[in-house]
Amino acid sequence: MFKIIKKKELNEAVTLLEIEAPFVAKKAKAGQFIIFRVDEYSERVPLTIADYDREKGTVTVIFQKVGLSTKLLAEKKEGESIADFVGPLGVPTDYENFKKVAVIGGGVGCAIAYPQAKALYAAGVEVDVIVGFRNKDIVILEEEMKAVSSHYYLTTDDGSYGEKGFVTDKLKSLIDAGNQYDAVIAIGPIPMMKFVSLTTKPYGIKTIVSLNPIMIDGTGMCGGCRVTVGGKIKFACVDGPDFDGHAVDFDELMNRNSIYKQREAEEAETHICRLTGEKR
Numbered sequence: 001m002f003k004i005i006k007k008k009e010l011n012e013a014v015t016l017l018e019i020e021a022p023f024v025a026k027k028a029k030a031g032q033f034i035i036f037r038v039d040e041y042s043e044r045v046p047l048t049i050a051d052y053d054r055e056k057g058t059v060t061v062i063f064q065k066v067g068l069s070t071k072l073l074a075e076k077k078e079g080e081s082i083a084d085f086v087g088p089l090g091v092p093t094d095y096e097n098f099k100k101v102a103v104i105g106g107g108v109g110c111a112i113a114y115p116q117a118k119a120l121y122a123a124g125v126e127v128d129v130i131v132g133f134r135n136k137d138i139v140i141l142e143e144e145m146k147a148v149s150s151h152y153y154l155t156t157d158d159g160s161y162g163e164k165g166f167v168t169d170k171l172k173s174l175i176d177a178g179n180q181y182d183a184v185i186a187i188g189p190i191p192m193m194k195f196v197s198l199t200t201k202p203y204g205i206k207t208i209v210s211l212n213p214i215m216i217d218g219t220g221m222c223g224g225c226r227v228t229v230g231g232k233i234k235f236a237c238v239d240g241p242d243f244d245g246h247a248v249d250f251d252e253l254m255n256r257n258s259i260y261k262q263r264e265a266e267e268a269e270t271h272i273c274r275l276t277g278e279k280r
Helices: 022-027 068-074 107-122 142-147 167-176 190-203 250-257 261-270
Strands: 002-011 014-020 033-037 045-053 058-064 084-089 100-106 126-133 151-156 183-187 206-210 226-229 232-235 242-244
Touching: 002 058, 014 068, 014 107, 022 045, 022 058, 022 084, 033 058, 045 068, 045 084, 045 107, 058 068, 058 107, 100 107, 100 167, 100 190, 107 126, 107 142, 107 183, 126 142, 126 167, 142 151, 151 167, 167 190, 183 190, 190 206, 190 250, 226 242, 226 250
Parallel strands: 100 126, 100 183, 126 151, 183 206
Antiparallel strands: 002 014, 014 058, 033 045, 033 084, 045 058, 206 242, 226 232
């Protein structure tokens, strides 16, 4: 069992949990993920590691309450435990010899962009952080991001906070202003990552995206997380989750990720445990 040390509601849809998992914390690196189960009857769900503390032996995850399992996880209180917390899984982000990087986070994707910016900034890299949200009410991790960036830019779709527009607008304006990035790291909704990649491609800027396909076992055996990258099949859990944004088939990924949305919504409303007979 894995104990919840800290719980914080970042907004009405996004929750932060700090979980006691010393063996995961010992080896965790930016870009990796874990797979959790709330209890022995629950489904396996991947979440990217948002932060970790090796001395305390804790790992932080930040997630959006969108499906049955994440809603059940969000109902847990400090001091309570969950059944499984397996990791770290996936390949850590390779930062090569970057000197200047733009890290872009969209919505809850900022939870994944944060450890990337933190690791780069700690390594002495000049980091421009660009984050985007629909409106002011759902902004998360603002102070944390500012603390690990050389320059911080916030955009909202409706202009209610920061600059009005999309992250791609801000990225293009920074590039056109003469900023020479060794790489752009984009994490967030699939359409956002797609258009960031399309923005950087004409400039020949290396672009890294973190993909979130359907995933079950996290070891490459089920094949559920397959994605097409450069015309070849890759498995996000063992080959990724980071990939070359210019080579990813984003349209295929969007189609695959939407397959079970209707069924998931139905399950959240009607699910009854076959073992206990209880409505979950």
